Amino acid sequence: MAQKRSIFEEVDPSAATPAARTAQPGAIDRRQKGSRSAVRIWLIVLFAMVLAMIVIGGLTRLTDSGLSIVEWAPVTGALPPMDETAWQGEFEAYQQIPQYRELNLGMTLAEFKQIYWWEWSHRQLGRAVGVVWLLGYLGLLITGQIPNGWKGRLIIPGALGGLQGAIGWWMVSSGLGEGMVSVASYRLAAHLGLAFIILGLIAWYVFRLARPEREIMQARRLRERKLWGMSTGLLHLAFLQILLGALVAGIDAGRTYIDWPLMAGGFFPPEPFELRPLWRNFFEDPGLVQFIHRMTAYLLFIFGLVVWRRGRKSAHPRTRTAFDWMAVALFGQVVLGIATVMQAAQMHIAITHQLMAVILWVLILRARFLAGYPVTTSIREGRA
The missing domain is CATH 1.20.120 (Four Helix Bundle (Hemerythrin (Met), subunit A))
Incomplete structure (x- = not known):
């Protein structure tokens, strides 16, 4: 019959069971391959870029610049007009929509350039966010720095970003029809709402990756x-x-x-x-x-x-x-x-x-x- 032990008595490690002797602390984190800090830094960069997009998008709306580019060209639109002929072509396209005829009739080319740069910058930053997400994800994936269980999660912000681009054009296209001098407000709400969802999702990932997985499991x-x-x-x-x-x-x-x-x-x-x-x-x-x-x-x-x-x-x-x-x-x-x-x-x-x-x-x-x-x-x- 085993003798009673004091709760303060030290236990001889050699007397422990084989399973207890082989068990080591931090096993959960060791199974979590990858670098949480590297992924977190990448996400923080994306967070800052999405935040900048929201701010520039707000300024684009406040300056009534959102309809200055009347076509959706995800690839070729990355380059702005490079000469006066190209600028004149963009201006003539803008002159065909109701916003010019009803609000900005008589606008000069120089004034058009001011609103054009706001919209172009907003779209260009959107392209940059997509590139940073894609290159960052592929780089982390190839180097094996994505922790277990995070490969699928980290695709979500990129997928939502692609959807955001499509919703952005859906929003702009609503302002090009007859009788419209600005984009439809409910489409603007959908565009901004998705931006906040993307920003919130990235922030949530950053919060979670800031702590070891074992700590998250215990805290839950x-x-x-x-x-x-x-x-x-x-x-x-x-x-x-x-x-x-x-x-x-x-x-x-x-x-x-x-x-x-x-x-x-x-x-x-x-x-x-x-x-x-x-x-x-x-x-x-x-x-x-x-x-x-x-x-x-x-x-x-x-x-x-x-x-x-x-x-x-x-x-x-x-x-x-x-x-x-x-x-x-x-x-x-x-x-x-x-x-x-x-x-x-x-x-x-x-x-x-x-x-x-x-x-x-x-x-x-x-x-x-x-x-x-x-x-x-x-x-x-x-x-x-």
Whole structure:
């Protein structure tokens, strides 16, 4: 009969079972071939490029430059006009669409070049993102630096990027038909929404690859399910607000009613349902679109504070800090939104508002990630 042992008594390693003697710590990570840090650096570069695309895309919309290139040439369009004859050809093509005839009649070639460069730069950066994704993926694949289980995941951003290019042309083509002087707002919303999905997916991968696989697996067992669910709901509501913001930008609704907190002196905008059929008002009536955007902003702010309050109760300091920063960005975005309206969506304020939307989006994602995969440390360290 085995003798009782003290729980503090050291155990002779030679007495352990063969399986225990051969087991070594960190076996999960050793099975994970590849370089998480190399993949992460590549993803961070892609993240920065997609962020730049969102900003340049916003400036392209604010300067009404999106229809300056009237054809989709993914390969040959990489080169801009190289001489005056080519420039004149591009200008003549632009002169055939309604936006020129109804908004920019009499525009000079020099003025056309200014809007052309915005759209060309946006498209060119899109091509660069595709090249960086493809070459980076192939390079990491050939050198064996992609960790196990990540080959399929890392294809997704590239596939979505290709889809984004097609949606971009689908959006531009909507503004070339008769009676159109800008792109369809709902297509603009789809284009911007997919950009945020791609950005969020890349950010999520970066968060996950920053920690060893064994730590991720252990942290998942400590998931704060209530906080995880609430932050997921907040993420969805923020995405809806981003789409509504695109609708506002698509019809210049932010420049229509510039008083706050009222709209033209009342809570509800005047005559919000004049268009027929009725559903068009929710996409095309400036007063109603801006009103919905405002109301959703209030709802997002209130719910964000509720989620932040819940996050403050987390047992993990880094999770609490993540929700603190999310709340700071949320408050800043509300202030910027009000300023954007009251300043009639001036370019510098409007683009800052869009950039803050990206920051808030990523901070909500980060807070959600830490709610789902909390970082734990000892009490002595005083952090998590």
